[in-house]
Amino acid sequence: MRALKFAGAALAAVIVILALLLIIGIPSGFMTSAIQARVERETGYRLTIAGATKIGVWPQFNVTLNDVTLQDPKDRDGSHRLTIGSVQADMTLGSAWSGHPDITELVIISPVLYVPLLRERSGPLNPPSRQASSEADANAPTIDRVTVKDGAVVFSNLRDRVEDRIEGINAEAQIGGDRKIRITGGARAAEHPLKFEIKATAPAPPMGRQSIPVEFSLDASGLLQAPLSARAEVRLNGAVVMINGLTGTLGD
Numbered sequence: 098m099r100a101l102k103f104a105g106a107a108l109a110a111v112i113v114i115l116a117l118l119l120i121i122g123i124p125s126g127f128m129t130s131a132i133q134a135r136v137e138r139e140t141g142y143r144l145t146i147a148g149a150t151k152i153g154v155w156p157q158f159n160v161t162l163n164d165v166t167l168q169d170p171k172d173r174d175g176s177h178r179l180t181i182g183s184v185q186a187d188m189t190l191g192s193a194w195s196g197h198p199d200i201t202e203l204v205i206i207s208p209v210l211y212v213p214l215l216r217e218r219s220g221p222l223n224p225p226s227r228q229a230s231s232e233a234d235a236n237a238p239t240i241d242r243v244t245v246k247d248g249a250v251v252f253s254n255l256r257d258r259v260e261d262r263i264e265g266i267n268a269e270a271q272i273g274g275d276r277k278i279r280i281t282g283g284a285r286a287a288e289h290p291l292k293f294e295i296k297a298t299a300p301a302p303p304m305g306r307q308s309i310p311v312e313f314s315l316d317a318s319g320l321l322q323a324p325l326s327a328r329a330e331v332r333l334n335g336a337v338v339m340i341n342g343l344t345g346t347l348g349d
Contacts, residue, residue, distance in 0.1 A: 136167075143170045148183070154190075157201070161185040176255055182207030200240045207247050214254040243270040245282070263291075276301070289319040297331075308332050308341070323348025 148163025168178035248266035268282025300307040327345025
């Protein structure tokens, strides 16, 4: 569940960066430092932008960041971090000037989420603190579609030199104006292909402590004897993700 929260914080950080880029322009070293400080304040995670930042106008206005790393500042060995090859936001030019970007598509290329195995962790699993702001939620950019290309999740235990991967993650998330979310995609675990679909309806913000009905299906040929279909209610309570009322079927 901590991986889910970390990935959510990563996406929130990317959105914050893009919004700031549109407001202040292409950052110099000083502006980059300001953006990194803002992201850490909003999400609690440390941001590093090692690559170039580009703004394009054809065929659609877009902003691209390259070589991005998001990491827990308390994680000294780097076992819990997210790296992204590049992230591009396509948006309408009018919304960009308004300071409230309407992002038609967010394309995340080669993201790798590093997650330590459970036995490697010590102490409470509390994420970095984040300052709540209803004004920030109200002014957050809107996103119609998120596309992930060639992603991976790496589970590791540095002490025992154990590592496992889910690779080739390609997914697309459609976010409707009615707050309905549909995520479809595929991946590969070892030599086994995976296909998944997730449907949910997000409540009106703030989302904390509200139940989110979720439907999901998983087809893992070679790992499961038949496709898995299930329903559940997901609730966010601070750093805790609770899954309640889980029901489903495996095949028939």
